[in-house]
Amino acid sequence: MARAATTTDAFNAVAEPRRRQILALLARDGERSVNDVARSLRVRQPQASKHLRVLRKVGLVRVRSAGQQRLYQINAEGLKPIHDWVSAFERHWNESLDRLDTYLKELQKKEQHDGREH
Amino acid sequence: MARAATTTDAFNAVAEPRRRQILALLARDGERSVNDVARSLRVRQPQASKHLRVLRKVGLVRVRSAGQQRLYQINAEGLKPIHDWVSAFERHWNESLDRLDTYLKELQKKEQHDGREH
DNA sequence: TTGACATATTCCTATATCAGAATATAATAA
DNA sequence: TTATTATATTCTGATATAGGAATATGTCAA
Secondary structure: OOOOOOOOOHHHHOOOHHHHHHHHHHHHHOOEEHHHHHHHHOOOHHHHHHHHHHHHHOOOEEEEEEOOEEEEEEOHHHHHHHHHHHHOOHHHHHHHHHHHHHHHHHHHHHHHHHHHHO | OOOOOOOOOHHHHOOOHHHHHHHHHHHHHOOEEHHHHHHHHOOOHHHHHHHHHHHHHOOOEEEEEEOOEEEEEEOHHHHHHHHHHHHOOHHHHHHHHHHHHHHHHHHHHHHHHHHHHO
16 A cells, blocks of 8 residues: 555645645635645646645645636635644643653753752 | 655654554553554554654653663654644634634525514 | 747656555563 | 673665656736
8 A cells, every 4th residue: 555645644644845835825825826826835837726626636726717717715624623623732742842841841950950069 | 856755753663553553652652562562553563663763763752771672762853743733723713613603694594584584 | 920938737767655564672560 | 602681774665755847727918
């Protein structure tokens, strides 16, 4: 078996940095045409088009035709599965930061202690 | 150019469902040996080992040797880049849900109206 | 119809998976 | 040492990219 298709789900689609850039752009600037996206991110039009297709297939963007343009907008709800999954670990990195904090404070105390001993 | 390596970053590593399962397992059960992971997720030992290697390379797990075992624990801080990135879109999906809510309420009002007219 | 512009698709190549099977390495016990 | 258990690595094959280049499709205007 090979790697899962990029169009499998949001996780796979968003693993590609360019597609994350596209989503960030659409979030910031709202609805944009393919050429707008291509120009803003300095990629060629077919590349933009292909990335947008992947994003559309996994439901992360919506399209609408306006004359000869195709206007893409973000569908941020598609990111919720990722947010939900990763949020479940929030507690864990807070805890490990707590532990690190505790450790650093202990270390500092110890060094002050050693300092006094010299 | 081909797809970026799974070991490029947390985004790519976590695109694989089995690796997400492994992280969830380690988050729930704490430090586990390779065989523990393999048995819990019903995968063969080499597969577990290989997935853990990817997770280790991107800093999502830490290892420690204990006798002939290798104990893996989650390093949840590695997930923060994903959390940070996706959280930036939280506002957007809330807004679109608001718009959907508004739309549904308008629709309901309209239907009640139509009902009275009949 | 023809031309111009916007977008999508196809073909190509290099690369990297993922699971399975087999095997290698490592640590411990008898 | 030899056997056993735990883990890691290598090899194979099917599959799927991502970007570049070329081209097809679509829409509108004159």
